[in-house]
Amino acid sequence: MNKVELLAPAGDFERLQIAFLYGADAVYVGGKKFSMRANAKNFSITDIKKACVYAHNLRKKLYVTVNIAFHNDDYEGLVDYLKTLAFSGVDAIIVSDMSIIDIVRENKIKIPIHISTQMSNANIESVKFLKDEGVERVVLARECSRDNIKQIIEETGVEIECFLHGAMCSSYSGRCVLSNYFTGRDANRGACAQICRWCFDLYDEDKRINNEDTPFMIACKDLSLIRHLGDMIDIGITSLKVEGRMRSNYYIATVISTYREAIDLYYEGKLTEEKIEYFSKVLNRVANRESTSQFYDKFPDYNEQYYQGRQEVSNQDFLGIVVDYDKETKIVTLSQRNYFMKGDVVEIFGPNIESFSFEVPELYDVDGNVMEVARHPKEIIRFKLEKEVFPNDIMRVKVL
Amino acid sequence: MKKILVIPNSYENLGEVLKTNVDGVILPIKGLAVNSSQYFSVDDIKNIINLTSKEVCVSINKIMHNEDLKYLESVLVALNKLSIRKILFYDLAVMNICKRLGIRKDLVVFQDHLNASLYSSNFYKNRGIKNIAITNDITIDEINEIGKYNSLMLICYGYLPIFYSRRYLISSYLDYVKLDKSSANYYIKNKEDRYPIIEEEYGTTIYSKMPINLINDIDNLNIEYIILNATLSTREEFMNVLYDYLSGTRDDKEYYKGFLNRKTVYKVEEYE
Numbered sequence: 097m098n099k100v101e102l103l104a105p106a107g108d109f110e111r112l113q114i115a116f117l118y119g120a121d122a123v124y125v126g127g128k129k130f131s132m133r134a135n136a137k138n139f140s141i142t143d144i145k146k147a148c149v150y151a152h153n154l155r156k157k158l159y160v161t162v163n164i165a166f167h168n169d170d171y172e173g174l175v176d177y178l179k180t181l182a183f184s185g186v187d188a189i190i191v192s193d194m195s196i197i198d199i200v201r202e203n204k205i206k207i208p209i210h211i212s213t214q215m216s217n218a219n220i221e222s223v224k225f226l227k228d229e230g231v232e233r234v235v236l237a238r239e240c241s242r243d244n245i246k247q248i249i250e251e252t253g254v255e256i257e258c259f260l261h262g263a264m265c266s267s268y269s270g271r272c273v274l275s276n277y278f279t280g281r282d283a284n285r286g287a288c289a290q291i292c293r294w295c296f297d298l299y300d301e302d303k304r305i306n307n308e309d310t311p312f313m314i315a316c317k318d319l320s321l322i323r324h325l326g327d328m329i330d331i332g333i334t335s336l337k338v339e340g341r342m343r344s345n346y347y348i349a350t351v352i353s354t355y356r357e358a359i360d361l362y363y364e365g366k367l368t369e370e371k372i373e374y375f376s377k378v379l380n381r382v383a384n385r386e387s388t389s390q391f392y393d394k395f396p397d398y399n400e401q402y403y404q405g406r407q408e409v410s411n412q413d414f415l416g417i418v419v420d421y422d423k424e425t426k427i428v429t430l431s432q433r434n435y436f437m438k439g440d441v442v443e444i445f446g447p448n449i450e451s452f453s454f455e456v457p458e459l460y461d462v463d464g465n466v467m468e469v470a471r472h473p474k475e476i477i478r479f480k481l482e483k484e485v486f487p488n489d490i491m492r493v494k495v496l
Numbered sequence: 497m498k499k500i501l502v503i504p505n506s507y508e509n510l511g512e513v514l515k516t517n518v519d520g521v522i523l524p525i526k527g528l529a530v531n532s533s534q535y536f537s538v539d540d541i542k543n544i545i546n547l548t549s550k551e552v553c554v555s556i557n558k559i560m561h562n563e564d565l566k567y568l569e570s571v572l573v574a575l576n577k578l579s580i581r582k583i584l585f586y587d588l589a590v591m592n593i594c595k596r597l598g599i600r601k602d603l604v605v606f607q608d609h610l611n612a613s614l615y616s617s618n619f620y621k622n623r624g625i626k627n628i629a630i631t632n633d634i635t636i637d638e639i640n641e642i643g644k645y646n647s648l649m650l651i652c653y654g655y656l657p658i659f660y661s662r663r664y665l666i667s668s669y670l671d672y673v674k675l676d677k678s679s680a681n682y683y684i685k686n687k688e689d690r691y692p693i694i695e696e697e698y699g700t701t702i703y704s705k706m707p708i709n710l711i712n713d714i715d716n717l718n719i720e721y722i723i724l725n726a727t728l729s730t731r732e733e734f735m736n737v738l739y740d741y742l743s744g745t746r747d748d749k750e751y752y753k754g755f756l757n758r759k760t761v762y763k764v765e766e767y768e
Contacts, residue, residue: 166616193610193613194619215610218562266665273658403669
């Protein structure tokens with residue numbers, strides 16, 4: 097059996113590079129059109145071609161989302177776009193509109209099709225239907241339990257992809273148009289206004305049930321299946337997907353490197369409970385919401401829901417990214433991302449080093465002047481560090 | 497002449513509806529349908545078919561999980577022996593089981609929000625599906641374009657489901673704040689608009705703030721079937737609406753029409 101694929105999101109080329117560098121086997125991206133993150137930076141055709149070359153040079157894969165629910169006017173340029181994707185060597189397209197299956201076939205476009213979670217496929221029969229239509233892979237609904245997933249894999253023979261980590265829709269994907277009706281923004285064409293994260297008053301007839309401190313919310317906590325990773329591999333899932341094309345470089349680096357290490361340890365028979373506990377803390381730390389295993393191992397109740405109102409805290413652990421390291425002078429050049437100063441205890445992690453912590457020494461600006469604090473985003477900072485680090489290694493607050 | 501099909505909201509409502517000149521009814525199947533006020537067993541449907549010469553259709557619009565499949569298959573086999581006119585479905589499992597077992601009932605795609613274009617309708621048409629219950633999320637022009645090439649059904653009256661979750665969102669919240677659940681009608685408020693929120697056996701649904709009513713537009717709609725959904729409406733409200741549709745009433749009132757005359761928006765950069 098092939099090793100499970102770790103599939104990462106990327107909102108732009110820089111995030112794609114980070115995702116691959118930190119251990120993703122494949123990355124999925126959206127184009128400027130036809131994608132469910134219409135307001136992300138997304139990839140132009142030129143970017144996609146460049147991304148394909150980049151991925152394939154690393155012997156990794158690139159998938160492109162074409163996953164909106166199409167209206168009549170949305171098809172303009174689609175056939176040419178799909179042909180260009182195929183010609184560029186994109187490894188698959190991720191779709192939710194069934195019309196794409198016929199369009200690819202009728203135009204003889206040779207590109208594998210993956211069916212998006214937007215279709216909410218959650219059973220053996222629907223997956224078999226899609227298999228008969230020539231679909232290569234199905235991304236199952238996030239409402240599937242572990243046993244459901246296992247049965248589908250055993251009885252269909254189709255590649256199955258499951259979400260592993262990240263934000264979740266509270267509704268079945270594809271069955272929510274709250275954004276459309278509340279704001280006019282089309283949830284199924286990439287402009288979801290995330291109404292599910294709003295606070296509401298809940299009424300029983302004319303009586304308000306909630307008080308000011310406990311608004312009614314329909315949002316759910318994020319998904320994290322780090323504690324079930326081994327089981328997900330054992331039941332034969334082909335690809336483990338991390339959500340988050342709008343997420344930061346830091347989030348992607350942290351989440352992907354954590355799952356990369358966990359997966360590799362599992363295959364070596366070395367993924368201990370202690371390690372899982374540590375990874376869980378790292379993942380919790382980088383998120384701005386609590387996470388649970390959602391539907392995987394039990395039916396959700398209030399423990400899986402999010403009632404904290406809009407109190408998500410922006411993560412300030414990400415301090416900087418290594419730009420350069422001079423082995424002779426042992427000077428690190430770092431691009432700052434959050435406030436830090438001399439004396440702070442921090443750590444650096446990266447794909448080619450073991451993470452280590454240290455106390456921040458004297459800081460210098462590009463002209464060699466001493467600095468008390470690093471306070472400006474993307475400011476270039478220099479300091480001395482005995483241990484070698486590499487470009488794109490990340491410095492963060494030491495918390496664990 | 498457009499046909500009128502009703503989704504009744506109770507047995508009593510069904511009885512009243514069948515006494516009118518409607519062309520037929522759509523009966524949501526117990527255990528396999530969602531977003532209705534009343535569900536019917538296969539035995540109910542057998543009895544109803546015997547009582548009326550009108551078109552009896554059924555709705556199977558739940559998202560299926562593996563544990564539903566055995567029952568789904570048994571229901572489809574049973575329905576195949578009855579003079580059901582159409583089966584409205586959401587999940588592809590229905591298509592696959594019918595294909596596998598050679599069940600030749602007319603299937604109607606009924607997917608709320610996913611089926612929004614001519615090409616997606618054609619996908620199903622190319623696979624033998626004769627009718628599409630087209631989404632209410634598109635404009636009249638879009639509906640009519642699709643209607644040129646497909647036989648369409650459209651919900652013309654009723655509260656629209658605009659959010660459907662497998663979770664029990666009301667019960668979970670009430671557990672969290674330690675309150676008991678009553679059987680009353682819940683709604684959430686956004687500014688001055690009230691959105692009914694209903695929790696039932698298979699999850700939680702939020703409905704549109706009011707029922708849509710396209711009575712003044714049906715002459716301009718290129719559809720074959722008008723669906724009138726009584727779910728969440730009172731008996732009196734619904735029957736008044738039904739009589740208006742049956743009598744061909746048109747008026748000057750401004751009804752809520754959803755997206756019939758306005759497009760949804762999304763930002764798309766220029767394709768290079």
